[in-house]
Amino acid sequence: MPLNAIAMNKKVSCKRVRPNARFEDWLLHLCAEAKAKKSHFEPMLKEAAESLAKYPLPLKTASECIILKGFNKKLCLYLDKCLTSFNENALSDYCENRGRGEPSHSTRSTTISPIPSSQHVTRSISNSPLSESFPSLGFSEPLEINPSSRTSNPDSEKSENVQENVSSDSGPLSSGNKKKKGKPGTYKPAHRSxxxxxxxxxxxxxxxxxxxxxxxxxxxxxxxxxxxxxxxxxxxxxxxxxxxxxxxxxxxxxxxxxxxxxxxxxxxxxxxxxxxxxxxxxxxxPTVNDMIFNDIPSTSSSTSHTSNSISNTAPKQGSSTSQQQSFIEMKPGDFDIILLIDKNETGGLKKRNDPTIMEFNKYPDLKHDYRSLKVGDFTWIAKHKKHPEQELVLPYVVERKRMDDLAASIKDGRFHEQKFRLRRCGLKNVIYLVEKYDKNKGLGLPLPSLLQALTNTRVQDGFKVRSTNSLNQSVRFLAMMTKRLTIRYGKMTLRNGGEEYDDSDDMKFIVPQAVKLMTFEYFNKSSAKTKPLTVKDTFIKLLLQLKGVSVEKALAITNRYPTPHSLIVAYYKCDQQEGEILLASLKYGDQTRNIGPALSKSVYHLFSSLNPK
Structure with a gap:
């Protein structure tokens, strides 16, 4: 500091010149090498070097550089390895000089030497696990220091002498680019691409x-x-x-x-x-088909349904009554488990390039058939081998929804109507299969609202909700379900009884001696939309149009008041205060919760204006 400045009591500011010289030199060398090799990491390294040069405070470790622009975790870890190697090199040189009786460098010169020996850096870093992650940064080999880097310490002369024997073509960026390019003209596509x-x-x-x-x-x-x-x-x-x-x-x-x-x-x-x-x-x-079906015994060649059969073999009309009354019994080994696919899930059976049909054709061992299902999109039947007209429906049905279709069904009211029909179809295990669509963007409804609807479907309706990322995963899920049901029901004796087997937990593999199932024709006809509705069914569908009314709540109301007339008569006998809370204490669902006064009041104001006659 000038003496005349002190004498005049003037403020003197001091600014560090390159407070992090060591890190800057390493980054500048990497920038030069990246520029020479035309690496796409050059902008990142250049930005990191510029932000480090502007930082006024000294940094003890490279991990502190993460707050600066251009630095990521892997670059900081790499520089920390270089710093560790440099400190070990300086310590070994100090101990070696003390052993020979030579004067050691001062503490200051030891700590600020910016460039480590490249041999020491390479030797210490290449043996560390971190070198395996260098390709993600563009550095497939450890750092090598250019002898032309700026130095301000006599120790750098020793480093320069060592680095003269290091080839400049073996830098990290050059090896990374060679690895990326590979041999010219070679091309080998990935498996099943x-x-x-x-x-x-x-x-x-x-x-x-x-x-x-x-x-x-x-x-x-x-x-x-x-x-x-x-x-x-x-x-x-x-x-x-x-x-x-x-x-x-x-x-x-x-x-x-x-x-x-x-x-x-x-x-x-x-x-x-x-x-x-x-x-x-x-x-x-092994293919996915082999991994799923490789342990299932092969059936005889006379089986009418094969994996690639696309047929329309609906049961003959007029035979439902006689078939329902006739006794059907299928012993183990006498039947096949076949996946039924609704025709509406495809673009038409004559369309060879339909994505759904092509996905199912990937599974040669998957027995499936295309039918017109009145409820649900997929279900399974047990088909007799010798008497193919005998078909019993397993107690499983799948409703497939893409996320955009789910949003559309909620907006137009099909969502609750379909769930109501699924609950009344007679099959106990209902699976709601949901597919993601276009990263779940632009669905028409907020994503939290759709997730809440699926949660309500799981909790209130008791459906099993499964989520997949694509049609490919959905078909794989159905193939695995087919194998699982084949193993489960293959050792059972199946009989027709007009009711489903009480199978509340599909995770248990309890094998009873006989299972009562309904025939496919009876199932399909009883689930048709055009069948005559009773007054109670119509009343339930009417109540479902009210906001806040679920299937459980509608069933609880209709169990107490089966017809609108019975409810109107009950309201006619009450005053307004009693009528508004008439339905509040009704229990619904498995948890026996109350319907509540708010919904009870809404139903009252809907029907109280009507006069029973």
Whole structure:
């Protein structure tokens, strides 16, 4: 400080020049290397170096840099490893000098030396587990320090002498880029991806007919069973399907295209070689179908329902009465468990590329059939092998809803009406299968409202709610349920009794000697929307239109007052105060809760103006 400034009592400000010189030098070296290699990490490293240069306070560890721009956790951990290696290097040099009797550097010079020896840094960091996470930062190898970095300490001369033998081509960014690029011209699609499915399907076709090519429609139909993604429906939030991989296969010279209009595709010699390698590598990889159905005994070839059958074999009209009265008994091993799919869940049975049909075709061992279901979207039947006209419905029904469809059904009132019909269908186990849609955005209703509706469905209605992320997961869930029901009911004797088996807990595997089930025709006809409704059923549907009335509350009211006339007569005998609380003490649901005065008052004002005659 100048003496004349002190004599004049002037304020003198001091500013540190590079308070974190060591960290700055390491970052500047990384920036230079990233720029030379044209790495996409250059902007991040440049921003980190600039923010660190502007920071006026010294930082003891690199972990404190997390508050600055451009720093993330992995970069801070990397710099901390460099600092630890540098301190160990300085300590070893100090001890070595003391052992030889040489004068040691001052404490200040030891602590501010900005550049560690690259050999020490490399040796200490490469042996640590942190080096395994460097590729996520773009650093697949430990840091190496450039000898041209700025130094302000005599110790750096020793570092420069050591670094002369280090190759500049082995830097972290260069090795990371080499690893990312790989060998030029090599392409190997992932297992069960779009490219994999196309190559394997064309290979199978070439084995059947070597000189035959495939059209796009035929190729998509055959390739879908080898692919997890859909060839016709893009993922939520994406514009690409599994067919989008065809452009890459054409560019790589693995597939040839004959003409632009009505194009046909076939494998090249390189594509056939790659497809053979993929097919051989996948022989030991079990498919989802194998993992689900590999331990189920195979049935006889005479079984009428196979996995790929798409038929419309509804029971004949006019036979329900005789079938319901006739005695049906199915011994273990005499029947198959078949998944029934509502036709309305598909775009039509004649549409070969329907996503739902193509998803179910991925499971060759899944016995399924397409019917017109009056309630629910999926259910299971036990079908006799020798007498296929004998069909008994298992006590399980599935209602599938996509999140946008759920919001629409709540807005137009179908939500409560469908739940009411599911409760009255006679099948005890109702599963509400909900699929996410487009990251659950733009659904038409707030997401919390939809989640609350599903919670009410689980708690108040007693349904089992299952959530999936896509149609693929929903079909997988149904396939696993089919296997589970096959194991569960395969050892039972099934009989028709017009009522469902009392199976309150589907997690228990108690096997009774005989189970009474209803026939499929009786189930479907009794669940039809067009069947004549009783006065009580109409009264229940009327009450459900009121805000706050659930199925349990409507049933509690109609159990006490089966018809609107009986309720109006009860109101006619009461004054206004008594009428408003007439229904308040009625119990509903399994928890026997009261309906409450608010809802009782709403019902009273709806019916009290009517005069019984």
């Amino acid at each position: 779009g490219g994999y499915a196309i190559l394997v399907t064309l290979l199978e076709q070439s084995k059947l007919n070597p000189n035959c090519s495939m059209t796009k429609e035929h190729l998509i139909e055959k390739a879908q069973i080898h692919c997890e993604e859909s060839f016709v429906r893009p993922k939520a939030g994406s514009m690409y399907t599994a067919w989008s991989n065809m452009s890459r296969l054409l560019t790589k010279g693995l597939v040839t295209k004959t003409r632009k209009k009505n194009a046909e595709y076939s494998l090249t010699s390189e594509g056939e070689k790659l497809a053979t390698e993929l097919l051989e590598a996948s022989t030991n990889i």
